[in-house]
Amino acid sequence: AQRVTQPEKLLSVFKGAPVELKCNYSYSGSPELFWYVQYSRQRLQLLLRHISRESIKGFTADLNKGETSFHLKKPFAQEEDSAMYYCGTSYGKLTFGQGTILTVHP
């Protein structure tokens, strides 16, 4: 069964600092991995997906099949990045980790 783990429930950084949100998955096939973000009072929305290999709002995520990880990174965090982030995998059903609340302090 597919499973996603986000080990950090809370993550705090200062503006301008690098940030990395961890995500590990377990799936025997070829997973499709996503990061979704939920800003305050907004809908959950797609941030990026591994097949597109693009950078959105300065965030990147690389699929590491050896470590079964899909960590989300940004070199210089901004206050507007403060949000709840969910890592998800999709093959059939879309399953998410428990989420990480990122707070970027001024």
Add this chain to the structure above:
Amino acid sequence: KAGVTQTPRYLIKTRGQQVTLSCSPISGHRSVSWYQQTPGQGLQFLFEYFSETQRNKGNFPGRFSGRQFSNSRSEMNVSTLELGDSALYLCASRIGQVYAEAFFGQGTRLTVV
């Protein structure tokens, strides 16, 4: 185009009652998934419907059920409500089941008293 619409936005129910939540997906989307979001458990998968058939189910008791209509609209029902069912219930629609982006509704906030 219109996004995913969930009704009602807020509900207060008493323990033991039942509740029905509604989700209208984006036009053309045939997959609808339901999630329970709580601060302690995050986003937990309830079930997914595709073309009126339940295709996947999460680890929730049988009190949680759903259905999908021919126009892809979906309803979720919770019977014999418990205090622990208080949560934000999210619906997501996808155009297909595999490798498709999910679009979420704003959710229904259910409070059980």
